[in-house]
Amino acid sequence: MADWEPAFRALLASRGGALRSYAYLLTGDASTAGDLVQEALTRVFSRRRIGGDVNELEAYVRRAMLNQYIDSRRRLRRWNATRHLLVDVPHHDDDRLAVADEVRRALATLSPKQRACVVLRYYEDLPVTEIAGELGCAEGTVKRHLADARAKLATQLGVTEESTP
Template sequence: MDGGAVADWERAFRELLAARGSALRSYAYVLTGDAAAASDLLQEALTRVFGRRRIGADIAQLEAYVRRAMLNHHVDGSRRLKRWNATRHLLVEPVRDDSDQVVVADQVRRALSGLSPKQRACITLRYYEDLTVSEIAEQLNCAEGTVKRHLADARARLADQLGMTEEGAR
């Protein structure tokens, strides 16, 4: 790469992180449920997107590429999920605060961690990204019926874990 291409790459990278870095970190956290894993996921996605020679400078397009790279890496990362399940018992339990909000947030994080990667991706895209079933199916390259099944299974599991009726989990 010549010096001009490097400068363009760096400028696009800095502009993306300045404008949308917080939203990308939040998206990664919702997908993974773990701050360290979210950082790793975002870093991996940025490496994949900015590792290409021709990336462009449109921030919206770059953000879409990074989000897609995160989603693909997360869904395809069943190996990471297995590794996480094998080592999570080594982590210290979070400090409990008397605040109901902290307790509820912890319960939701625990419930989300029990979902499969596809279920968690569907729930994230539906309730965090506010996508329709057809948009989720397009993002995940699967049938709408598959998305509906993942959403239904995830809602049922979350309702059970959180002690709610399934209608309350919608």
């Protein structure tokens, strides 16, 4: 067994679901999210230079996924040859599915940086300072992305100041 295999197995066993969820929130597509996780794991474990600590490995893989997601969105926008496809969720009477679908569609309209900021802020619950560090930009830039994203999402989702708790 290679020296990296126990760390790899431990990471997937304990945090595999969380990595897939994180990737899904970034991409909005289950298939693309799976590809993102697989590619990030391949990159991390093919040239890994950190120890076998699961928390360090998870942070390293999440950073690789975030960088890869942003890079791929830049390429898609630049080339404009393909379109981002959303999972078409069947419409049920369950309001939660309808709201989740509406939120996914609204998230898909954000720029890659805006979407990354929203996921890191509201899913990962990171403060602005840490988001700036993760994305390699100024705190003011993160605040601007969050403000723009909130305004765009509020418009698309029909949220008004009176309706927010």
